[in-house]
Amino acid sequence: MTAVDHGTPQESAHAPDPWAPRPRGFLMRPGFARAAWCTGLFFLIGMYIVVSIRWLAGWDPVYDWNIITPVGALTTAPIGFLLGIGAFDYWLYWISGRPTRPEDHSGHGARTWKDYFKVNTDHKVIGVQYLATTFVFFVLGGLMAMLFRAELARPGMQFVDTQTFNGLVSVHAALMIFVFIIPAFAGLANFAVPLMLGAPDMAFPRLNALSYWLLPIAGLMFLASFLAPGGAFATGWTSYAPLASEQPIGQIFFNMGVQWAGASSILTALNFLVTIITMRAPGMTFWRMPLLVWANFTTSLLVVIATPFIAGSQFFVMFDRILHTSFFTADNGGYVLGYQHIFWFYSHPAVYIMILPGFGIISEIVSVMSRKPIFGYRLMAISLLGILVLGFSVWAHHMFVAGMADWLRVPMMISTLLIAVPTGVKVFSWLATMWEGRIRLNTPMLFALGFISMFVIGGLSGIYLASVPIDIHASDTYFIVAHIHYVLFGGSVLTIFAGIYYWFPKMTGRMYNERLGKLHFWLTFTSFNLTFFPMHWVGLVGMPRRVADYADRFANLNLFVTIASFALGASVVVFFYNVIVSWARGPIAESNPWRAMTLEWQVSSPPPVFNFDEIPQVVGGPYEYGVPGARHAILSGGAVPQEART
Amino acid sequence: MRRGAIVRMAGIGIVVGILVTLVAVLIPWLPTSASEEMDRIEFVFWFATVICIGIFALVASVIIYSVLTFRSPPEDESDGPSIHGHTGLEVAWTVVPAVLVVAIGVLSAVVLSQNGNAGPNPLPVKVFALQFAWRFEYPEQNGLKSGELVLPVGRSVRFEMQSADVIHSFWIPEMGQKQDLVPGITTRVVVTPKREGTFRLVCTELCGLGHATMRAPVRVLSQAKFDAWVKQQQAGAGAGDKGAATFAAAGCGGCHTFTPAGTNGKIGPSLDNVAADAKKAGEDVRAYVKESIVDPNKVIAQGYSAGVMPRSYGQSLSAEEIDALVQYLAGSTQ
Numbered sequence: 001m002t003a004v005d006h007g008t009p010q011e012s013a014h015a016p017d018p019w020a021p022r023p024r025g026f027l028m029r030p031g032f033a034r035a036a037w038c039t040g041l042f043f044l045i046g047m048y049i050v051v052s053i054r055w056l057a058g059w060d061p062v063y064d065w066n067i068i069t070p071v072g073a074l075t076t077a078p079i080g081f082l083l084g085i086g087a088f089d090y091w092l093y094w095i096s097g098r099p100t101r102p103e104d105h106s107g108h109g110a111r112t113w114k115d116y117f118k119v120n121t122d123h124k125v126i127g128v129q130y131l132a133t134t135f136v137f138f139v140l141g142g143l144m145a146m147l148f149r150a151e152l153a154r155p156g157m158q159f160v161d162t163q164t165f166n167g168l169v170s171v172h173a174a175l176m177i178f179v180f181i182i183p184a185f186a187g188l189a190n191f192a193v194p195l196m197l198g199a200p201d202m203a204f205p206r207l208n209a210l211s212y213w214l215l216p217i218a219g220l221m222f223l224a225s226f227l228a229p230g231g232a233f234a235t236g237w238t239s240y241a242p243l244a245s246e247q248p249i250g251q252i253f254f255n256m257g258v259q260w261a262g263a264s265s266i267l268t269a270l271n272f273l274v275t276i277i278t279m280r281a282p283g284m285t286f287w288r289m290p291l292l293v294w295a296n297f298t299t300s301l302l303v304v305i306a307t308p309f310i311a312g313s314q315f316f317v318m319f320d321r322i323l324h325t326s327f328f329t330a331d332n333g334g335y336v337l338g339y340q341h342i343f344w345f346y347s348h349p350a351v352y353i354m355i356l357p358g359f360g361i362i363s364e365i366v367s368v369m370s371r372k373p374i375f376g377y378r379l380m381a382i383s384l385l386g387i388l389v390l391g392f393s394v395w396a397h398h399m400f401v402a403g404m405a406d407w408l409r410v411p412m413m414i415s416t417l418l419i420a421v422p423t424g425v426k427v428f429s430w431l432a433t434m435w436e437g438r439i440r441l442n443t444p445m446l447f448a449l450g451f452i453s454m455f456v457i458g459g460l461s462g463i464y465l466a467s468v469p470i471d472i473h474a475s476d477t478y479f480i481v482a483h484i485h486y487v488l489f490g491g492s493v494l495t496i497f498a499g500i501y502y503w504f505p506k507m508t509g510r511m512y513n514e515r516l517g518k519l520h521f522w523l524t525f526t527s528f529n530l531t532f533f534p535m536h537w538v539g540l541v542g543m544p545r546r547v548a549d550y551a552d553r554f555a556n557l558n559l560f561v562t563i564a565s566f567a568l569g570a571s572v573v574v575f576f577y578n579v580i581v582s583w584a585r586g587p588i589a590e591s592n593p594w595r596a597m598t599l600e601w602q603v604s605s606p607p608p609v610f611n612f613d614e615i616p617q618v619v620g621g622p623y624e625y626g627v628p629g630a631r632h633a634i635l636s637g638g639a640v641p642q643e644a645r646t
Numbered sequence: 647m648r649r650g651a652i653v654r655m656a657g658i659g660i661v662v663g664i665l666v667t668l669v670a671v672l673i674p675w676l677p678t679s680a681s682e683e684m685d686r687i688e689f690v691f692w693f694a695t696v697i698c699i700g701i702f703a704l705v706a707s708v709i710i711y712s713v714l715t716f717r718s719p720p721e722d723e724s725d726g727p728s729i730h731g732h733t734g735l736e737v738a739w740t741v742v743p744a745v746l747v748v749a750i751g752v753l754s755a756v757v758l759s760q761n762g763n764a765g766p767n768p769l770p771v772k773v774f775a776l777q778f779a780w781r782f783e784y785p786e787q788n789g790l791k792s793g794e795l796v797l798p799v800g801r802s803v804r805f806e807m808q809s810a811d812v813i814h815s816f817w818i819p820e821m822g823q824k825q826d827l828v829p830g831i832t833t834r835v836v837v838t839p840k841r842e843g844t845f846r847l848v849c850t851e852l853c854g855l856g857h858a859t860m861r862a863p864v865r866v867l868s869q870a871k872f873d874a875w876v877k878q879q880q881a882g883a884g885a886g887d888k889g890a891a892t893f894a895a896a897g898c899g900g901c902h903t904f905t906p907a908g909t910n911g912k913i914g915p916s917l918d919n920v921a922a923d924a925k926k927a928g929e930d931v932r933a934y935v936k937e938s939i940v941d942p943n944k945v946i947a948q949g950y951s952a953g954v955m956p957r958s959y960g961q962s963l964s965a966e967e968i969d970a971l972v973q974y975l976a977g978s979t980q
Contacts, residue, residue: 162855162913163951230951236852242829243812243854248951330830336813337828370716372726376736401815401824403833406762410755417747421740428739431708437726438718449709456705460698463747467694467754469687469761473676473822476815476850541677542819544850547858551846595723626725 030086030119042080046072066322069228069249074256078217086119087210108205109609119213121205123194124607126212128507130187131500133212134180137219139572141175144168146569153562155552165548167232167250171222174237174254177354178261179219181492185357186211186268188499189296191507193272195600195607196290198281198616198633203274211267218261225253236546238347241328241339245320252321255314262307265353269300269307276300281599281633283618288632290598290622291380295360298384302349302356302391310346313339337404344395352391354488355455356384358495359426362448365502366430368596369445370437373623375429383422390419400471409468416466423459427452443517447498450525454490458483461536478539485532497524497575504582505589509606512586516578523571530564597632598622651715659707666699677820680845680866682838683761684822690750690757697746761823764836768804769797775807775814775827776956778856778913779897780847787876791895795847795864798872802838810958815851818864826851839866855954856901856913889974892967896959904975914955915947917975923947931976939968 027033047068054062082088093100108122109115116129148168151159160168194202202208225232230248233239244251276297280289289297316327317339326334367374374380396404396412430452439445461483464470474480497520504512538557543550550558592601599616600607616633624630679685718724772783784790797803807816809827816835817824820843825835849860867875890907893899899909903916915923924934927945937944942955963971 162858166852166855166857240813240851243852246812334830336830370726371718371724373728373730375729376731379731379736379740402813402826403828403831409758410751413754414748414751417751418744420747421744424743425736425740427705429736431705431712432729432732432735434712434716435708436729437712437716438722438724439713439716440720441713441717449713453706453709456702460702463698463750464691464694466747467690467750469690469754469757469822470694472761472824473684473687473819475824476817537673537675540675542846542848544817544848546852549858624728626728630728 030084030089032085032117034086035081035084038080038084039077040080042083043072043077045080046076049076066249066252070252070256070318070322074221074252078221078260081217082210082213085213087213089119090206108201119209121201121209122609123190123202123205123208124507126208127187127189127191129212130183130190130215133216133219134184134187137175137179138184140223141172141180142569142572144172144175146566148172149562149565151548152550152558154559155550155555157549160548162548163231163234166234166236166546167226169546170234170236170239170254171225171232174222174233174257175219176488177237177350178258179215179222181354181488181496182261182265182350183215184496185296185299185354185492186265188361188496188503189272189292189357190268192503192600193293193296194275194279195506195603195611196293196598196622197276197279198284198599198612198618199275199279200610200612202271203279204271207267208271211264211271214260214264214267218257218264221253221257221260225250225257228253238343239314239317240343241317241320242330242336244317245329252318255318258314259311262311265303266307269303272296272300273304281616281618283633285618287378287381288618288621290360291363291374291377291384292357292360294381294384295356295358295363298388299353299356302353302388305392306346306349306353308346309342310350313342313346316342337399337402340399340402341396341404344398345392348395348398349391351487352387354492355495356387358451358492358499359384361495361499361502362430362451364596364598365444365448365498366433367623367625368594369440369442369448370434371440371625372433372435372437373621373625373627375432375435376425377621377623379425380429383425386422387419390415390422394419397466397471400468401475413466413468417463420459420463420466427456427459443512443514443521444498444502446518446521447494447501450521451491451494451498454486454494454525454528458486458491461486474540476545478535478543478545480539481545482532482535482539485528485535489528489532494524497521500579502594503600504579505593506600506605506607508583508586509589509604510582510586511589511593512582513578516574520571520574520578523574524568527564527567527571531561531568534561597624599633602633602635651711654715655707655711658710659703662706662710663699663703666702670695670699679822680818680820680839680841680843681822682840683836684820685840686757686761687822690754693753694750697750701743762836764802764804765838768802768836770804770806771795771797773805773807773816773827774810774962775816775849775860776810776897776958776962777812777854777901777954778849778860779900780849780860780862781895781897782862784876788880790876790879791891792879793862793894793897793899795862796872796875797837797839797864797866798869799839799842799866801869802836805835805837807833807835810962811956812853813851814849814853814860816847817850818845818847820845824850842866842868856911859911859913860900862897887974888967888970889972889977892963892971893974896963896967896971898971901955906974915950920975932972935972935976936968939963939971 027037050068050071051062054064090100110120110122110125116125120126147160148165151165190208228248228250231250233247233251233254235244235247235251239254276293319325320327320329326332328334328336328339330336363374363380393415394412396408397416400409465474465483501512501517534557538554543554589605591603591605594601602616603612614635616635618633620630620632622632624632676688676691679688770785772785774781780793782792782795805816807825807827809829811829814827815824816827821837821839823835823837825833827833843866845864845866847862847864849857853860893907898904899907899911901911901913903910903912903918905918920935921931924931927934940960942957943952946952
């Protein structure tokens with residue numbers, strides 16, 4: 001491998017550089033100043049495209065904000081933002097035939113905190129950008145949840161009106177799903193996967209940067225809907241037609257926000273697929289890949305296949321509204337249930353998009369912290385693929401009471417129940433991995449064990465919901481709210497916390513505070529259960545979900561849940577305190593504090609700009625703990641054994 | 647594996663199992679059943695619960711036992727035994743769960759088929775939902791209309807359901823059965839009430855601003871009392887105030903406060919002030935009320951939004967009913 005110049009452009013500019021860009025003024029440099037005026041300019045361009053067409057056609061009114069908003073504010077203005085921030089600079093130079101400076105690595109690596117606010121092509125910087133951004137949305141989504149829990153503390157209406165309540169519920173879910181859980185996993189994988197593969201970066205670093213910058217657009221769009229006349233989108237994150245086609249204009253912010261988040265997901269997934277297929281280090285066969293890589297490979301397949309369906313469903317809802325088509329309205333031959341079929345064809349696999357990367361994280365942590373090889377490695381990888389395949393055959397279990405064709409119910413129930421089998425394989429394999437191990441109960445391991453136990457509860461309540469007769473009773477009640485939070489909070493969010501603690505020393509070069517980490521775990525674990533476990537009960541005895549007001553007999557349980565939810569919200573403060581203070585002043589971390597075998601721990605903390613000074617040679621499996629003399633990879637100095645070269 | 651380990655782990659498993667069983671038994675998880683369908687749902691529920699208690703106790707006991715037994719101090723740098731897998735175990739934990747879930751699946755399919763069977767002589771009832779009210783119609787009782795759902799005990803009821811605007815969902819918690827009402831199609835559900843009592847029908851599909859309060863009273867009566875109720879309603883419909891009857895049957899009170907009808911809905915403007923609102927709009931009261939029923943978005947009262955009130959009343963109510971309703975609303979406030 002040729003040596004790579006890690007110097008800054010200034011240092012390497014020993015001779016007058018013919019490719020060096022002319023120095024540009026403050027407003028013309030890529031960055032937030034240029035992004036601001038480009039956003040405004042592109043909004044005006046979008047707006048006047050609409051206005052001039054309406055004026056030429058003689059339609060009244062010329063300024064129709066129902067059309068200008070989706071075109072100008074939600075489509076062209078974000079393109080202007082991306083242009084201004086600099087996400088397209090390289091490609092535009094290339095398209096227009098201008099010099100593209102292929103050897104310039106100034107966009108790689110972060111030297112100061114300011115570099116995290118620029119378009120950066122380094123997968124490690126992008127990983128941190130993803131995590132920081134998604135946690136902003138996590139906090140905002142959590143505060144919204146506390147607001148509507150305050151409203152639900154007592155029956156009747158106290159703090160907010162019905163429109164605001166429905167808006168808070170809907171935006172909470174949209175933020176948590178589309179701009180927290182899904183991209184937070186993308187952030188962790190962005191950081192870890194290229195390192196684990198022995199690759200210098202992702203396959204398409206500039207595409208990677210673009211994927212990240214699409215994300216804040218989506219999140220801000222969801223939030224901005226609160227400013228729209230008539231209030232935020234208020235139809236739940238499922239946004240069922242035809243209600244969604246008749247709502248105030250805030251609904252369009254959901255329809256379009258999902259497009260930007262979806263584009264981000266799809267581009268990242270393609271990038272992961274190409275990276276995993278083509279950029280594995282020599283000797284890294286598929287059967288030697290860490291399970292986190294396997295998990296992200298499977299997830300990326302799900303994203304690429306499924307995400308276009310939600311994009312379509314949201315476009316169609318918007319067309320029903322602004323173009324007066326009738327995809328999902330009962331007039332003119334529209335098919336109302338079509339929305340749900342298309343929506344859930346994405347949104348059920350989306351549940352696995354939100355949990356499979358977590359399975360990968362837990363596999364890494366359980367094996368390392370138990371000092372034992374993962375139990376049944378191949379079956380662990382195959383069970384991921386099993387979930388992938390089965391995951392596309394169960395979408396209609398969200399529609400058992402929807403009025404769809406009756407015959408679909410039993411086959412969809414059976415395939416749903418069968419998903420318990422590969423999922424069970426994973427849980428039992430983690431338990432067997434721990435068996436007779438040398439277990440270290442540090443913060444990542446505590447979160448991993450918390451995840452396993454909570455996910456088992458979420459999985460078991462899923463069995464109730466798979467059974468059609470029980471689902472008919474429990475559907476659309478608080479039992480569903482309890483179930484999804486056991487799966488998405490007790491499942492996904494706990495694995496995100498586990499992953500952040502696990503890779504924190506590698507990402508920041510500093511160690512987090514173990515005592516605060518454990519305190520965070522126990523506060524979260526306890527208040528999580530107090531918040532969500534009673535919801536099973538209140539749902540089964542008769543409280544529907546998504547209600548701003550409820551019958552008096554549910555008052556005590558709701559008050560209890562509200563108080564617990566405030567404790568859950570407060571527990572996150574411990575996490576932020578720990579992360580921020582440790583990042584600034586924590587003790588310097590060793591390169592391999594967990595004595596792990598996977599490749600990311602074989603380089604310094606934080607890793608060098610291009611990860612490996614020398615391409616690693618992979619010679620064995622990633623979890624060979626306790627196997628005498630076993631190695632996963634040989635990095636430098638050591639002679640490469642003969643068998644690894646073949 | 648040492649024998650002592652199995653004994654201790656089984657001990658933990660039994661303790662966890664007992665605790666979880668207490669949680670399952672001591673908390674009244676389900677409402678007291680009021681229909682034969684709910685009885686069968688309960689049976690599947692408890693069947694699944696027994697299996698789930700077993701699985702949870704197994705997983706919890708392994709985690710607790712492992713953490714207690716295999717925990718190692720930080721200074722211990724040794725590794726565990728290099729066990730990569732065990733084919734027998736892996737086959738077992740693939741096959742046994744598969745058998746268990748298939749058992750749940752078969753039982754569920756049988757119960758689903760029974761719960762969908764209305765038997766030889768069901769009572770047909772039509773259900774109409776609209777934002778944000780329920781209306782019921784009894785074809786066998788000469789098309790009797792009602793805003794309250796009254797059912798005889800012990801006879802299967804076959805509901806045929808339609809929605810006028812968006813998706814709603816029909817659920818009486820004590821009776822278990824739930825079914826969405828979807829614009830453009832007719833959906834069906836069977837309920838067989840098994841005890842007399844007063845219940846509540848709730849909408850469980852988010853349908854807009856008034857979703858949380860879209861409820862309707864449900865009464866289950868003996869066959870004799872049911873017949874008496876039918877007779878009384880049929881007599882009342884002819885003799886009483888047609889406007890008041892329409893107001894009740896169309897579910898206006900779900901959203902509107904109107905003192906003469908004793909309703910206190912808060913979704914739409916209070917109809918007690920309809921004369922003042924008409925004056926503000928500069929219209930004759932009767933014309934204003936009629937317009938607001940047929941074309942509700944034309945004039946929007948201050949503090950309320952367009953698009954909330956259904957636009958379908960012009961079609962769903964007869965001209966005669968609308969006139970009676972106008973007379974009732976405009977007349978009562980003058």
